[in-house]
Amino acid sequence: MSARAVVLFSGGLDSMLAIRILQRQGLDIEAVTFRTQFSCCGDASCVAAARLGVRLTVFSQDESYLDILRRPQFGYGRGANPCVDCRIYMFKRAKLFMKEVSASFVASGEVLGQRPNSQTRRDLERIEIHSELEGRLLRPLSARLLAPTAPEREGIIQRDELYDFSGRSRKGLIRLAHEYGFRDEQIPSPSTGCMLTEKTFAPRVFDLLEHTSENRDWDFQLLKVGRHIRHDALTKMVIGRRAQENVTIEYLARHEAARPCALLLPENFAGPAVLLVGNVNDHTVQSAGQLVARYTNHAQQGPLIVSAEQAGRRWLCEVRAIEPALSAMTL
Numbered sequence: 001m002s003a004r005a006v007v008l009f010s011g012g013l014d015s016m017l018a019i020r021i022l023q024r025q026g027l028d029i030e031a032v033t034f035r036t037q038f039s040c041c042g043d044a045s046c047v048a049a050a051r052l053g054v055r056l057t058v059f060s061q062d063e064s065y066l067d068i069l070r071r072p073q074f075g076y077g078r079g080a081n082p083c084v085d086c087r088i089y090m091f092k093r094a095k096l097f098m099k100e101v102s103a104s105f106v107a108s109g110e111v112l113g114q115r116p117n118s119q120t121r122r123d124l125e126r127i128e129i130h131s132e133l134e135g136r137l138l139r140p141l142s143a144r145l146l147a148p149t150a151p152e153r154e155g156i157i158q159r160d161e162l163y164d165f166s167g168r169s170r171k172g173l174i175r176l177a178h179e180y181g182f183r184d185e186q187i188p189s190p191s192t193g194c195m196l197t198e199k200t201f202a203p204r205v206f207d208l209l210e211h212t213s214e215n216r217d218w219d220f221q222l223l224k225v226g227r228h229i230r231h232d233a234l235t236k237m238v239i240g241r242r243a244q245e246n247v248t249i250e251y252l253a254r255h256e257a258a259r260p261c262a263l264l265l266p267e268n269f270a271g272p273a274v275l276l277v278g279n280v281n282d283h284t285v286q287s288a289g290q291l292v293a294r295y296t297n298h299a300q301q302g303p304l305i306v307s308a309e310q311a312g313r314r315w316l317c318e319v320r321a322i323e324p325a326l327s328a329m330t331l
């Protein structure tokens with residue numbers, strides 16, 4: 001029976017190649033992918049796994065994942081991405097899975113020096129040590145630049161059939177993909193598929209962490225939708241930019257809201273949903289109502305009426321459109 005390896009698989013070029021390299025050495029592959037609430041492109045990994053002919057197990061984050069985001073031991077990357085801690089989290093889960101499926105080791109498509117915030121030699125060592133996979137974590141694309149792993153020493157893997165890629169260039173990786181028979185359209189473009197790496201998303205995360213110490217999953221879900229305006233230290237307003245975002249804002253307002261909030265909707269004109277979060281009082285409700293009027297595309301004759309709803313209570317307010325106050329900050 002062939003030896004088995006668990007491969008951390010994103011559906012990107014690097015992890016596709018890692019699987020092909022191991023398949024060529026006769027390994028049986030169990031691919032695992034992680035879905036966090038900040039990741040997208042999940043379908044891409046399913047399609048790519050099917051193309052490679054490997055089983056794919058999908059893991060979702062649990063509550064402890066948000067602790068990583070709140071207080072990463074190894075810091076953030078260029079955005080709000082705690083990549084080293086996140087990789088440790090994923091490899092720890094992959095290690096458990098390795099035992100469940102009787103695999104000999106875990107592998108990934110990491111390339112030495114490819115990402116400055118998570119793939120330096122020190123980062124790769126940290127990830128291996130803190131995920132408690134010492135000697136059992138193989139990076140086939142850079143293995144010949146790293147210390148030999150247990151599967152190499154045990155003869156499960158031939159080291160001279162592994163690679164010595166390093167750095168950011170994809171040229172050699174694309175050449176190898178062609179050697180393995182991938183066509184250009186099957187080679188994914190580089191992307192982390194993770195909102196935490198986006199420079200426009202990071203300020204929202206840091207604003208939440210700064211102003212709301214008791215933050216919960218609901219708060220992070222809200223970060224992904226709409227335009228965010230910080231009104232004051234306690235209060236934020238979230239404005240839908242599209243019909244789907246308005247629906248999501250209404251849903252979040254009515255389902256397990258983590259803190260006091262009021263939902264404002266246009267009554268006699270077409271406009272966005274606005275969620276007022278934090279300090280709900282006459283003044284902030286009026287300001288949020290004015291934002292509903294401010295972000296409408298339609299000219300309206302006569303008074304603009306906005307409904308406000310908080311904890312099952314609903315009332316109507318007359319508003320006029322205003323620009324957000326100078327003190328307010330769009331995130």
Ligand code: SF4
Pocket residue numbers: 036039081082083084086087192194195196197
């Ligand atoms: S890019 Fe996102 S999902 Fe990937 S390791 Fe970094 S934080 Fe985790």
